Amino acid sequence: MPADNDLCSLRWDPASATVTIIDQTLLPHTLRWCHLDSLEDFCHAISSMQVRGAPLIGITAAFGLAHALAQDPSLENLERVRATLLATRPTAVNLQWALQQVVAEVASLQPGERAAQALACAQRLRLEDVASCALIGDYGLQLLTDIPVTGTLNIMTHCNAGWLATIQWGTALAPIYKAQAAGLAVHVWVSETRPRNQGMNLTAWELQRAGVPCTVVADNSCGELMRRGEVDCVLVGSDRTAANGDVCNKVGTYLKALAAHDNGVPFYVALPWSTIDLDCPSGLDIPIEERDAAEVLSVYGLDAKGEGHQVNLAAAGTHARNPAFDITPARLVSGLITERGVFAASGAALARPPDA
Ligand code: MRU
Numbered sequence: 001m002p003a004d005n006d007l008c009s010l011r012w013d014p015a016s017a018t019v020t021i022i023d024q025t026l027l028p029h030t031l032r033w034c035h036l037d038s039l040e041d042f043c044h045a046i047s048s049m050q051v052r053g054a055p056l057i058g059i060t061a062a063f064g065l066a067h068a069l070a071q072d073p074s075l076e077n078l079e080r081v082r083a084t085l086l087a088t089r090p091t092a093v094n095l096q097w098a099l100q101q102v103v104a105e106v107a108s109l110q111p112g113e114r115a116a117q118a119l120a121c122a123q124r125l126r127l128e129d130v131a132s133c134a135l136i137g138d139y140g141l142q143l144l145t146d147i148p149v150t151g152t153l154n155i156m157t158h159c160n161a162g163w164l165a166t167i168q169w170g171t172a173l174a175p176i177y178k179a180q181a182a183g184l185a186v187h188v189w190v191s192e193t194r195p196r197n198q199g200m201n202l203t204a205w206e207l208q209r210a211g212v213p214c215t216v217v218a219d220n221s222c223g224e225l226m227r228r229g230e231v232d233c234v235l236v237g238s239d240r241t242a243a244n245g246d247v248c249n250k251v252g253t254y255l256k257a258l259a260a261h262d263n264g265v266p267f268y269v270a271l272p273w274s275t276i277d278l279d280c281p282s283g284l285d286i287p288i289e290e291r292d293a294a295e296v297l298s299v300y301g302l303d304a305k306g307e308g309h310q311v312n313l314a315a316a317g318t319h320a321r322n323p324a325f326d327i328t329p330a331r332l333v334s335g336l337i338t339e340r341g342v343f344a345a346s347g348a349a350l351a352r353p354p355d356a
Contacts, residue, residue, distance in 0.1 A: 007209075008130075008168045009056050012063065012123060019063045023050045024164060028205035029302055036060075039068045039081060046088040046095075049196070053165020054239045054275055055129050058098030061085040062125050065102045066118035073114040078103065090287045091248060091325050093240040093277040098125055126167055132272045132339035133169035140175025140235070140270055140337045141182060147232050147266065152213075153179070154232045156189040156222060159250035160202035161237025161270065171237040171270040173206065175337070180212050188214040189231060191222050193250060195295040195322060219252050223259035234260045238271040245330030245345030246283030251323055257332040269328075269345070270337040276350060283327030293320035 011020040011033075019036045025048065026032050034050065036042050042064030045051050051060045068081040082099050089095060105121045106114040144153060155176060162170035169177060179186045188207055193199035200216045207214040217225065225231050234256055240248045247253070247269050260267040280286055297314045314320070333345035343349040 007163070009051065009053075009164050010059060010063070010126065010167060012126065019060075019067070021045055021051050021060065022164070024052060024202060025050055027164075028201050029308065036064070036067070039064060039084065042067065043084060043088050046085070052198070053160060054092035054094040054237070055133075055166040055171070055272060056164070057089060057092050058094030058274065059122065059126050059129060059167065061088070061095050062098040062102050062118075062122035065099060066115060066122045069106065069118045070115040073111040075107065075111075078107065078114070089289060091239050091289045092275075093280070094272075094274050097274045101125060129167045129272065130169065132274075133163075133166050133171060133174045135339035136171055136270050136272065136337055137169055137174030137178040139339075139342055140172075140268070141178040141184075143266075143268060143335070143337065143342065144175055144179050144184065144186075144233065145182075149232050152185040152187050154187050154189060154230055156191065156225070156231045156234045156256065157203060158191045158199060158219075158222075158234075158236045158253050158256055159193045160198040160206070162203055162206040164202050164206060165237065166272075170206075171272065171337075172235045173203070175235065175270065176207075176212060177210060180210070186212065188212060189222070189225060190214050190216045191219045191252065191256070192216055193252060194219055195299075197299075198250065219255075222256050223262075226259045226263040226265050229263075231260075231263075231265050234265060234267045236267075236269055238269050238275050239325055240280065240286050241269070241271060241276045241336065241345075241350075242280040242282045242286060243276075243278045243350055244282045244347045245333060245336065245350060246286075247328040247330070247333055247336075247345065248283060248286045248288070248325050249328065251326045254326040254328045254332075257328040261332050266334040267328075267332060268335050268337055269333055273338050273340055276336075276338075278350065283329065286325075286327065288326070289324040291322045291324045293322050296320040296322050 161172035190199045190203045330345040336343045
């Protein structure tokens with residue numbers, strides 16, 4: 001269990017009926033909680049990446065839909081708000097999935113019953129996410145334990161697939177937290193994850209708070225670390241995995257998978273079943289978010305006085321492109337670690353009945 005088990009990424013307080021989130025855009029320098037009080041707040045939290053990570057995006061949206069139904073429970077509003085929330089980010093399928101869970105539960109009810117049922121659904125999704133991530137941690141721990149190493153197990157991860165991306169535990173970080181709890185000596189290579197630096201800003205922050213040894217490395221050094229034999233396993237999350245096992249994750253994941261393949265390093269993807277989009281035949285069909293080029297051309301940090309500044313990195317007028325995710329072909333994936341067990345990244349394996 002992470003050392004900060006009182007911390008989780010999204011709180012629901014039944015007494016005040018409020019949703020509170022950590023504003024992740026301020027990490028690692030400031031830990032600030034914010035209330036989400038309106039549909040605009042929920043949409044802004046997702047689109048500005050105050051909350052991010054596929055499972056957390058979905059759960060936040062479910063609470064947003066429940067909040068909006070408390071103001072207006074009509075079917076017209078249900079559809080309008082669903083579409084508004086769905087438009088906040090395009091790639092993580094958990095957004096669509098979580099909204100659909102709520103819609104399916106409330107659409108046929110009487111208007112007066114919808115808000116309460118939507119809230120119950122959002123609360124259930126939140127709790128199920130915690131349970132799923134804990135199971136992903138257990139299954140992933142078995143794989144980590146089977147990797148033949150003498151001494152410390154060196155795991156490389158990318159972006160943030162920890163409890164900040166879910167509610168608790170995380171997906172890719174859950175097996176690492178479980179390994180630490182089981183007394184396994186682990187060390188994590190955290191790739192910084194340009195341009196938004198989720199690895200450096202979020203994963204390193206999480207791991208340090210939990211007392212897990214970790215080292216931040218530049219994204220471009222990951223292949224060289226693998227070539228030197230300093231990486232025993234790569235473990236990442238996913239924002240959407242297609243029916244054929246192609247994995248969409250934060251941009252930079254594909255290059256790690258290529259380097260892992262070339263160096264004989266196992267490359268595992270940890271994800272809840274809700275991240276698998278069986279309606280999406282292959283990675284080619286996954287919409288890849290294009291974000292503002294300014295994210296590539298500038299960076300935020302603190303100066304020596306601890307004051308925050310956004311600074312330009314490039315010459316004025318420089319053009320940049322910012323695809324936020326990439327596709328790792330199924331053939332490069334050693335296994336998909338889910339709450340239902342470990343699956344081959346293949347259409348045949350994923351077509352197994354959901355509860356198999
Ligand atoms: O753009 P983000 O920060 O929302 O993207 C999140 C990721 O890509 C994570 O790495 C992740 O693996 C998916 S969420 C567990």
